[in-house]
Amino acid sequence: MTSSTLHIINKAASNSQLYRDCLDSLHDDDGVIFIESAVYTACGAEPEMFSNFNITAYALKTDILARGIQDKISEKITVVDDGEFVELCCLYKKSVSWF
Amino acid sequence: MIFSLIIYASQTASQSEQSALRFTRNALQQGHTFHRIFFYGDTVTSMSNLKITSRDEIDITDQWLELAKETDLDLVVCIAAAVKRGILDQQESKRHQKSAANLKEGFCLSGLGQLADAIIHSDRVITFGN
Numbered sequence: 248m249t250s251s252t253l254h255i256i257n258k259a260a261s262n263s264q265l266y267r268d269c270l271d272s273l274h275d276d277d278g279v280i281f282i283e284s285a286v287y288t289a290c291g292a293e294p295e296m297f298s299n300f301n302i303t304a305y306a307l308k309t310d311i312l313a314r315g316i317q318d319k320i321s322e323k324i325t326v327v328d329d330g331e332f333v334e335l336c337c338l339y340k341k342s343v344s345w346f
Numbered sequence: 347m348i349f350s351l352i353i354y355a356s357q358t359a360s361q362s363e364q365s366a367l368r369f370t371r372n373a374l375q376q377g378h379t380f381h382r383i384f385f386y387g388d389t390v391t392s393m394s395n396l397k398i399t400s401r402d403e404i405d406i407t408d409q410w411l412e413l414a415k416e417t418d419l420d421l422v423v424c425i426a427a428a429v430k431r432g433i434l435d436q437q438e439s440k441r442h443q444k445s446a447a448n449l450k451e452g453f454c455l456s457g458l459g460q461l462a463d464a465i466i467h468s469d470r471v472i473t474f475g476n
Contacts, residue, residue, distance in 0.1 A: 257362065257475060309368065310361075329372040332361045336470055337347050337378075346354070346362075346475025 251276040253339035257283040257346050262294055267346045275301040278339055280332065281324075282307040290319040291325075307332055349373055350381045350464035355476035356388035356450070363389055363406050374417055379431040382420045382464040383410070385453070388476060390428045393452045411452040425455040 254277060258265055266288075269279070279302055281289050288294065290307035299306060308328045311317050320326060327335065336342055351370065355362035370380065383469050386394065394408050399405040428449070429438055435455050439447035448471055449455060 255472070257365070282365060295400055311364075328370050333369060333373045333378070336472055337375060338347075342470065342472055344473035344475050346473075 256285040280305040347469040351470040357392040375411040399435040
């Protein structure tokens with residue numbers, strides 16, 4: 248178990264203030280998981296915005312498939328299924344939801 | 347692990363309640379337990395017994411109830427959020443002198459004390475926002 252925080256984001260990066268607030272509160276070794284419409288942030292060069300931090304970024308497979316963007320996901324993203332999302336919530340000691 | 351969830355979002359405007367339901371099913375399958383599911387904010391409108399779901403749509407509220415029947419989930423609806431949106435149980439209907447009650451059977455109205463209790467007694471509290 249890690250004492251770091253899992254940040255759960257469910258909005259696309261067009262919600263720029265939400266992402267700024269999240270970035271302001273990130274620490275190295277935290278995790279970020281993109282769920283619902285936030286999975287668009289897992290595409291292409293979008294995850295670069297987190298490159299100043301040593302974090303692990305995840306995206307929820309079900310929501311990626313629902314939006315048909317499975318071929319556009321960045322290599323920097325770890326795609327997880329619903330069961331693995333639960334496991335991440337156990338692995339990280341705390342979670343913060345950004346919405 | 348013992349989980350509790352806080353759900354904020356209106357079922358008609360957001361995917362969050364569906365995400366929360368999927369999360370709950372998967373956690374239960376993995377052998378985790380839930381102390382409480384706390385419905386807060388606009389999500390309380392989902393618990394109206396007068397709500398009609400189109401025939402080609404899934405009624406997530408009914409799915410919560412089915413899951414609760416199988417697994418004894420404690421489904422609590424925030425009383426302050428509910429009464430201001432016109433979601434009343436018999437007791438609140440009587441107290442506010444209204445003509446009817448409409449809280450769906452299987453859910454109960456309660457206060458933020460129940461949320462505090464859930465936070466104290468759970469290993470993890472996960473929020474599904476709007």
